[in-house]
Amino acid sequence: MNKARSRTRGLAVSAGAFSKRVLAWYDRHGRKNLPWQTPRSAYRVWVSEVMLQQTQVTTVIPYFNRFVERFPDITKLAQAPLDEVMRYWAGLGYYARGRNLHRTAKIVQDTYDGEFPLTIEAVQALPGIGRSTAAAILAQAFGQRHAILDGNVKRLLSRYHAVAGWPGDAKVAAKLWALSEAHTPSRRLADYTQAVMDLGATVCGRRPDCDRCPLSRDCAARASGQVALYPQPRPPKMRPRRETRMLILQRADGSVLLERRPDKGIWGGLWCLPELPNRIDADRHCQQSMGLKVSQEQTLGTLRHGFTHFDLDIQPIRLRVQRPPRSRIEGDRIWYRHTADRKAHNELALPAPVQKILDGLMTQESVT
Numbered sequence: 001m002n003k004a005r006s007r008t009r010g011l012a013v014s015a016g017a018f019s020k021r022v023l024a025w026y027d028r029h030g031r032k033n034l035p036w037q038t039p040r041s042a043y044r045v046w047v048s049e050v051m052l053q054q055t056q057v058t059t060v061i062p063y064f065n066r067f068v069e070r071f072p073d074i075t076k077l078a079q080a081p082l083d084e085v086m087r088y089w090a091g092l093g094y095y096a097r098g099r100n101l102h103r104t105a106k107i108v109q110d111t112y113d114g115e116f117p118l119t120i121e122a123v124q125a126l127p128g129i130g131r132s133t134a135a136a137i138l139a140q141a142f143g144q145r146h147a148i149l150d151g152n153v154k155r156l157l158s159r160y161h162a163v164a165g166w167p168g169d170a171k172v173a174a175k176l177w178a179l180s181e182a183h184t185p186s187r188r189l190a191d192y193t194q195a196v197m198d199l200g201a202t203v204c205g206r207r208p209d210c211d212r213c214p215l216s217r218d219c220a221a222r223a224s225g226q227v228a229l230y231p232q233p234r235p236p237k238m239r240p241r242r243e244t245r246m247l248i249l250q251r252a253d254g255s256v257l258l259e260r261r262p263d264k265g266i267w268g269g270l271w272c273l274p275e276l277p278n279r280i281d282a283d284r285h286c287q288q289s290m291g292l293k294v295s296q297e298q299t300l301g302t303l304r305h306g307f308t309h310f311d312l313d314i315q316p317i318r319l320r321v322q323r324p325p326r327s328r329i330e331g332d333r334i335w336y337r338h339t340a341d342r343k344a345h346n347e348l349a350l351p352a353p354v355q356k357i358l359d360g361l362m363t364q365e366s367v368t
Contacts, residue, residue, distance in 0.1 A: 016185070017218075018160075018215065019183055019184070019185040020185075021214040022192065022195045022214065022215070023185075023188060023191060023192055024214065025195065025199060025214040026191055026192075026195030026198065026199075029202075029212075030194060030195050031057075031194065031198050031202075034048075034057070034194075035061060035068075036048035036064060040140065041141065042116035042142070043074050044068060045140045045141040046116065047067060047068060048064055049136050049137055049140075050100070050128060051063060051092060051097070053094065053133065054094060055092060055094070059092075060092075063091070063092050067089070070088055071085070074105050074114055074116070075109060077102065077105040078102075078105040078109035078114075079109075082263075083260075083349065085101070085102045086098050086099070086270055086349035087348060087349040089349065090270065091352060093352070095267055095268055095269065095270060095351075096128065096268060098269075099268055099269055100127040100128025100129075101128065103127045104126045104128065104129070107126060107127070108126070116137075116141070118142060120138060131149070132150050132153075133150075135147060135148045135193075136150070136193055136197075139189045139193040140189075140190045140193050140194065141190075143190055144189060145185075145186060145189055146189075147177065147180040147183075148184075148196070149173070149177055150200075151200075152199075152201045153176075153180060153196055153197060153200050154167040154200075154231060155167075155204060155206075155230075156199060156204045157176050157179050157180060158176065158221075158230045158232075159204060159208070159220075159222070159230040159231070160215055160218070160219050160220065160221070162221050162224065162230060163175055163179070163231070164230075164232065165232055166231065166232050166233065166234050166235065167231050183196075199213070199214075208227055210222050210227065239310060239311060240309070240311075241310065241311045241312075243312070243313045244275050244276075244313070244315070245275065245282075245314075245316075245317055246273040246274065246276070246314055246316050246317070246354075247273055247274045247275070247276055247316075247317055247319060248273060248300075248318040248357070249286065249292060250318065250319070250320055250361075251335065252321075253337070254337060254338075255335040255336055255337045256336055256338065256361075257273075257274060257333060257336075258271040258273065258333070258334055258335075258336045258348070258350075258354075259271070259272055259273075259274050259333050260272075266312075269349070270350060270354075271336070271348045271349060271350055271354075272351060272354050273316070274290075282317055282319060283297070290333075293322045294319035294322060295320050296320040297319050299315065300316040300317070300318060300360070302314065302315050303353055303356060303357060305353040314353055314357070316357050334348075336348060338362060339362075
């Protein structure tokens with residue numbers, strides 16, 4: 001019993017010293033003028049935390065500013081059509097986040113009268129919000145004490161405590177959660193949450209700057225001279241590759257046919273070039289499924305697009321539409337006139353590779 005108490009007291013002292021140093025570093029060097037901090041509200045913090053999932057701060061900032069200018073509060077977001085929300089998300093990637101943001105806004109509006117819930121259980125039950133994101137929202141928006149464990153904090157704690165193993169492993173993650181909980185202070189929760197993320201992102205990054213780190217003198221990885229070994233990478237696994245063919249169906253006026261993707265799956269809810277099923281002839285498919293007579297088939301260069309868990313090789317096939325469709329194109333299909341004007345691209349939410357294909361098409365046409 002005495003040994004257990006001694007270990008607990010030692011941990012508490014270490015945890016207190018840890019948070020004090022992190023906060024002192026934040027007071028001098030931390031980021032305090034991020035757009036979701038001024039002004040800070042539950043809505044703005046929530047939007048930023050969802051955008052920051054697997055995306056860097058510098059990338060998020062312009063998207064965040066544009067998004068909250070159009071949707072300044074949860075009511076405006078809940079009332080907006082999903083297609084418009086996805087237009088403002090296009091380019092950020094991981095599009096399920098945008099759809100979940102819209103779903104959550106509707107739930108908060110209908111279930112909580114537009115006020116963000118205040119319990120970790122309620123927040124974590126909302127679409128697209130996991131344990132760490134829920135904790136970060138409540139800590140920064142309401143000053144509640146909750147430990148976080150995003151990728152930056154995992155890296156920081158893995159090095160500071162020399163935690164062996166890949167952080168994605170359940171047992172390793174459990175150790176890191178316990179350490180994060182132990183180090184989380186009882187005061188200045190909003191500042192500490194931002195501080196520990198900042199420290200992991202800007203100092204203890206993939207190429208750590210140990211000389212600037214306020215924790216370096218007690219860092220176990222540095223003491224052993226093995227900082228580069230932590231955190232251990234994910235065990236190697238063959239990255240699968242998939243293939244698809246996309247049709248660029250172009251009318252005489254230069255417009256191309258786009259289809260809205262289903263809400264679920266990759267690029268859910270975004271506008272995309274039609275895909276050609278395997279082992280099906282392009283002109284026959286166009287005539288049978290869309291009533292289009294096409295000619296001048298031209299196969300363009302393959303474009304590879306990387307997702308989190310696989311690579312997708314896209315083979316664009318360009319065809320000229322020779323005859324109007326049997327019936328009017330409407331609903332989830334439209335004729336779209338791509339332009340060099342980036343502002344015009346806001347009219348539709350396009351996946352990045354489709355944007356790239358259409359940009360390349362314009363370049364090709366300007367040359368020819």
